[in-house]
Amino acid sequence: MIHNQTIIKERPAPSSAVGPVAWLRTNLFNGPVNTLFTLIGLYILYLLVVPTVQWAFINADWVGSTRDDCSREGACWVFINARFTQFIYGLYPRSEIWRANIVFAGFFTLIAWLAIPRLPFKRWVAVFALVGFPVIAYVLLHGGYFDLPRVSTHRWGGLMLTLLLATVGMVGALPIGIVLALGRRSNMPIVKSFCVVFIEFWRGVPLITVLFMASVMLPLFLPSEMSVDRLVRALIGLTLFQSAYMAEVIRGGLQAIPKGQEEAAAALGMTYWKRMGLIVLPQALKMMIPGIVNTFISLFKDTTLVMIIGLFDLLGIVQAALSDSRWLGFSLEGYVFAAFMFWVFCFSMSRYSQYLERKLHTGHKR
Amino acid sequence: MTTATNISDTSTSDLMVEMRGVNKWYGDFHVLRDIDLEVRRGERIVICGPSGSGKSTLIRCINHLEEHQQGDIVVGGIPLTQDVKRIEQIRRSVGMVFQHFNLFPHLTVLENCCIAPMWVQKKSRKEAEEQAMRYLERVRIAEQAKKYPGQLSGGQQQRVAIARSLCMHPDVMLFDEPTSALDPEMIKEVLDVMVELAKEGMTMLCVTHEMGFAKTVADRVIFMDQGQIIEENAPEPFFNNPQSERTQLFLSQILGH
Ligand SMILES: Nc1ncnc2c1ncn2[C@@H]1O[C@H](COP(=O)(O)OP(=O)(O)OP(=O)(O)O)[C@@H](O)[C@H]1O
Ligand SMILES: [Mg+2]
Numbered sequence: 324m325i326h327n328q329t330i331i332k333e334r335p336a337p338s339s340a341v342g343p344v345a346w347l348r349t350n351l352f353n354g355p356v357n358t359l360f361t362l363i364g365l366y367i368l369y370l371l372v373v374p375t376v377q378w379a380f381i382n383a384d385w386v387g388s389t390r391d392d393c394s395r396e397g398a399c400w401v402f403i404n405a406r407f408t409q410f411i412y413g414l415y416p417r418s419e420i421w422r423a424n425i426v427f428a429g430f431f432t433l434i435a436w437l438a439i440p441r442l443p444f445k446r447w448v449a450v451f452a453l454v455g456f457p458v459i460a461y462v463l464l465h466g467g468y469f470d471l472p473r474v475s476t477h478r479w480g481g482l483m484l485t486l487l488l489a490t491v492g493m494v495g496a497l498p499i500g501i502v503l504a505l506g507r508r509s510n511m512p513i514v515k516s517f518c519v520v521f522i523e524f525w526r527g528v529p530l531i532t533v534l535f536m537a538s539v540m541l542p543l544f545l546p547s548e549m550s551v552d553r554l555v556r557a558l559i560g561l562t563l564f565q566s567a568y569m570a571e572v573i574r575g576g577l578q579a580i581p582k583g584q585e586e587a588a589a590a591l592g593m594t595y596w597k598r599m600g601l602i603v604l605p606q607a608l609k610m611m612i613p614g615i616v617n618t619f620i621s622l623f624k625d626t627t628l629v630m631i632i633g634l635f636d637l638l639g640i641v642q643a644a645l646s647d648s649r650w651l652g653f654s655l656e657g658y659v660f661a662a663f664m665f666w667v668f669c670f671s672m673s674r675y676s677q678y679l680e681r682k683l684h685t686g687h688k689r
Numbered sequence: 690m691t692t693a694t695n696i697s698d699t700s701t702s703d704l705m706v707e708m709r710g711v712n713k714w715y716g717d718f719h720v721l722r723d724i725d726l727e728v729r730r731g732e733r734i735v736i737c738g739p740s741g742s743g744k745s746t747l748i749r750c751i752n753h754l755e756e757h758q759q760g761d762i763v764v765g766g767i768p769l770t771q772d773v774k775r776i777e778q779i780r781r782s783v784g785m786v787f788q789h790f791n792l793f794p795h796l797t798v799l800e801n802c803c804i805a806p807m808w809v810q811k812k813s814r815k816e817a818e819e820q821a822m823r824y825l826e827r828v829r830i831a832e833q834a835k836k837y838p839g840q841l842s843g844g845q846q847q848r849v850a851i852a853r854s855l856c857m858h859p860d861v862m863l864f865d866e867p868t869s870a871l872d873p874e875m876i877k878e879v880l881d882v883m884v885e886l887a888k889e890g891m892t893m894l895c896v897t898h899e900m901g902f903a904k905t906v907a908d909r910v911i912f913m914d915q916g917q918i919i920e921e922n923a924p925e926p927f928f929n930n931p932q933s934e935r936t937q938l939f940l941s942q943i944l945g946h
Contacts, residue, residue: 581791583787583789583791584791584793586754586787586791587785587787587791587792587793587850588793588805589752589754589780590752590754590780590783590784590785590854591780591781591804591805591809591853591854591857592777592778592780592781592805592809592857593777593805593808593809594773594777595773597808597809601804601808602793602804605795606793606794606795609795
């Protein structure tokens, strides 16, 4: 120990006080108590990280096709490999997977195009993403047109279904949430009470109940010849549920905009919708980005609940694969994989929102 | 109602703003009591009075930012009713400048001046921008057109707010204490712009305690207290020979040191 200290002392002083050694000194080893905590922390980290890395990487098996290819000392990623197609596309017919791939490619291209600031024609791409792309995606995925064989929605699943539920939920919940939030602030008593009742109803009910009602109870009330697809019902339930939360987030943002903004817009002769659309909402939505993304992230994770009405989203299909008799005993690998996929998407959303906040902030400092 | 002198003897077609027996309450609180006011085209009117006397409420009733409960208001020949279309029509011809500027912080100075001409008057972007630059030059701030309001000083922001209003070619301009949120050294730059506007013949109603401004440009000074118009006169007799005791007291308080 003493020897170590002398070595540190004999080193030339770092050229600036922000060198790594100086950083360690000031942040981790300043004083005996902090040093103790740092050492304990490092030890706990060591206890956690080393076995995890050994399990997930060093002792893991990556290649093969059956469980016999796994040594069972570490993770058996062979299981994920063997089931990968199913985890991504659900029970979508193998021969038709190219259709899903086109939709995936289009989806990620559009998102990247809208997210990367340098790319041009943002407005037209956004219009296409909201109007043209959903139609194309539906025609491709569902089929039944242009000689494409029909693939009924109960065969859709995996990551594809998760992304579909989350995207439709987000794209639907934002505008409905905005309308509900505006309605709740309206002076018109009927509009206002409708919005209040709507928001409070959906916020007071657990999502599981909503999905259950959508899948089990709704058909009881509808005439039997009017059967609505189970996926569509789940989408409607999910969207309405999230729009109630979105409405409350946006209402918070609207309240933070000073009254003078709307008055100035009104004094210029703008109609209600112009005052909201041009002046109040752009400011409120910018301020609300963290809250909105937070709602999106929770929606993304809530999509897993569709499992209970028999839809196989990413988590659902992983869980189904775990009960396959050829692959018994690999639930840890399955859950780690599912968790990792969810984490990648949620973390990306969170980072993008932080980036947006920074970017929009410099745009108009007060 | 004790109107000291009655100088409104013009034909009605010349009236820009007409208020008859206007009353307004906030709950039980009677903010405006039997307001009668006529403003002719090209007239410059300064409204003063103690805090809470209802000055802001009065001018905000003219473009229906506040709603009056009794009496008639006619602006540019259009009677002010509940009808939203009509209110918007009136607002398009009535400019307003606020104490706290109320510029749109998410838009640049130029966009602040273009947004209403483009979206309300349906002007093309090019036309709106050219016009905005002309008005920004007039208020001597054209070089800041690309900045955001948050990057300007208070005086600069208020001049932008005046330009923003002018871009709608209003027939009347309402000013609600346009200089009272400003540091003393910035008051003059805003008042200068307002004096120029007055010289060009703009009809103006201005709530202000800048008595120098009142003396140089006002045709009439109105004194309000407790929701009533107490006294109304040309600036010279108003300041030199106030009739009511309350006016005398008020003037001695703001001029007497
Ligand atoms: N929304 C409101 N609800 C209740 N009372 C109000 C409201 N707005 C204004 N008042 C009251 O009405 C009275 C007149 O207000 P107003 O803002 O017109 O006064 P003012 O003459 O402009 O005063 P100041 O010089 O302080 O601006 C004040 O006593 C104020 O407290
Ligand atoms: Mg006031």
